Amino acid sequence: MCKFADQQNRSSVSLDKLKLSKALVISMTDAGYLSPKEIQARTMSRILGGQDIIAVAPEGAGKTTTYVLGMLMRLKYTKDDAPKVLILVADQARGEAVIEQFVSLSKNRDLNIMGLLGTGGLDAEVSELALGVDIVVATPTRARAVYLKLGLNLSKLQTFIVDDAALIVKQGMQLPVAELARSAGKCQHLIFTEVVHEKLYKMTDQFLNFPTLIEVEDFGPEKTEIVTQLLYLVPNYQTKVNLLRTLLRDDEVFDKVVVFINTRLAAQKLAKSLESPKVGEYSMLRPLHFDENGFDDFEDFKATPEARVLVVSNEGTGPLDLDGIPFLVHFEVPEAKEEFLARIVKRNDDEVVSLTFATDMELLQVRKIEQSIGQKLEIAELPADVLVERSSKPKGLDKNRIVKESDGPSGGGAYHEKKESNSKDYNYGIGQKAKMTMKKKHS
Incomplete structure (x- = not known):
């Protein structure tokens, strides 16, 4: 009993580093979270401060819990007729998991959350939204469909979140994401993803300005012996x-x-x-x-x-x-x-x-x-000597700047553009590398 109380106290002290409310610290501890993940420690102050971020971390690193905690801290619950938070997810299963996470960590709070996951009729969803909701969790295509029926009011949106952005891009849902983000106007944007690449940036460039890029790698201590x-x-x-x-x-x-x-x-x-x-x-x-x-x-x-x-x-x-x-x-x-x-x-x-x-x-x-x-x-x-076939870029696409976590807003150009000093036109190819390996082996 005393040992458990001591463990709970120590974990609470650790979780306090996230600057959470006492109620959320208790909810986190009860749910088995004994210490903050790296992604949470590095992003929480920025989320609470209203900054735009692109957070890159592997599966299981705690990305979902990060923005769930941030929203539970920032939200002031009122009976508004328009949502304050829109969270876009790749599919129904992911959306249900996000809603479950909110419910699990928001004990004793009057949380109005709704899913637009393609499981009900559009008219019924529009009617339910009219009753008032704080948080909407939706797939991009469903959210866009409800928005076009004038059922999803984005005029009071405070935070726009894209969960698992790389998977959403892979599934070809960039257009509804960008349309919804532009329709929401000025608000905080939080992008969470396992990887970043050019096609993801082409989507976020349409609505992000000077986001902070935060990258976390968590491979664990074990390494598999591979070729x-x-x-x-x-x-x-x-x-x-x-x-x-x-x-x-x-x-x-x-x-x-x-x-x-x-x-x-x-x-x-x-x-x-x-x-x-x-x-x-x-x-x-x-x-x-x-x-x-x-x-x-x-x-x-x-x-x-x-x-x-x-x-x-x-x-x-x-x-x-x-x-x-x-x-x-x-x-x-x-x-x-x-x-x-x-x-x-x-x-x-x-x-x-x-x-x-x-x-x-x-x-x-x-x-x-x-x-x-x-x-x-x-x-x-x-x-x-490899011929690189270039993909044509859409005309009129602005490349808004992305700054590294340690940089200030005045830093260079877009993060995804190679610096001139890094644009190498030479290569020690695999043939030379293999030959050198064999030479070393037999010398």
């Missing part, structure tokens, strides 16, 4: 093809390569685009048509010297014995991280290099993989 990793960040599919062709020109280094891609149709398309004058050099595992270069058995590829590159579909292939394959290329990042992890775990003393090609839309999966292995993938510079 050598290199991550290539590319803008689109065609640049991936150009990069793969460039690397494979060095047939002395890349003497046996397995290229993983998500679907069988994509594998067929990629294998055809890698045609070589050498018969059987490039092939596909279990080709779709009998007249295409390929192998029905993976072991046959391993035993065939002239077969240098094999394109493998993640779709229905199952586990493969990759022993003896020195180079693995993840042309696409698998949706199921377990597929990726099973291939890169180090099993013996063989020198193996795994290359991953990732676009903005795949960085979310990359982050989950990094969390699983307890370390970041090393980012490699693109070889200087």
Whole structure:
């Protein structure tokens, strides 16, 4: 009894660093939160101060609890006919979890919260909103639909929150997010995400001005022993093809390569685009048509010297014995991280290099993989001779400035623009790196 009381007292002192009310500290302790997470310690004062932020942290880092606590501290409950807080979530399940978090931590408070998650009729939701609500939790598409029916009044909005912004962008819901944010006018904006990238910035640039970027990495103490990793960040599919062709020109280094891609149709398309004058050099595992270069058995590829590159579909292939394959290329990042992890775990003393090609839309999966292995993938510079296919930028898009947590508002240009000093046009490619590794090993 005394031990528990002492533990509760010590945890309360720790939670007091967040400058929460005594009632919220008690609610946090009762819910099992014994100390603040790093993301909470670094963002809470800014949230309570009304600043705009982009908070980047991995899954499980405490992002949701952060803004729930911030809103419970800031809100003054009145019977207004318009919500004070709008929280946009990726789907119904996420919205229900957010509402449950609010209810759990707002004990003994008259909290008016409503979900617009596509589970009821529009007219019924409009009628319920007219009765008065403090907080609305909604999917972007549903919130926009209710807004267009004049049912969602944003005139008194104090805080606009985007939960899991990278997933919302991946699902293609940038337009309703930006429209709702612009319609809300002047208010605080809180963006929470696992990763940041150009497409996310294109969405937030439409309504954010000088937000503070706060990044938290929490990999934990354990690291999985894995093969050598290199991550290539590319803008689109065609640049991936150009990069793969460039690397494979060095047939002395890349003497046996397995290229993983998500679907069988994509594998067929990629294998055809890698045609070589050498018969059987490039092939596909279990080709779709009998007249295409390929192998029905993976072991046959391993035993065939002239077969240098094999394109493998993640779709229905199952586990493969990759022993003896020195180079693995993840042309696409698998949706199921377990597929990726099973291939890169180090099993013996063989020198193996795994290359991953990732676009903005795949960085979310990359982050989950990094969390699983307890370390970041090393980012490699693109070889200087790779043709980078540029995506066209929308005309008239303003790039509002983003400042790092430690910087002041007067800092440089947009965070996502490379500084000139960092725009390298040289690269020690994987071929040179592999050769140096082998030279060191045998010297």
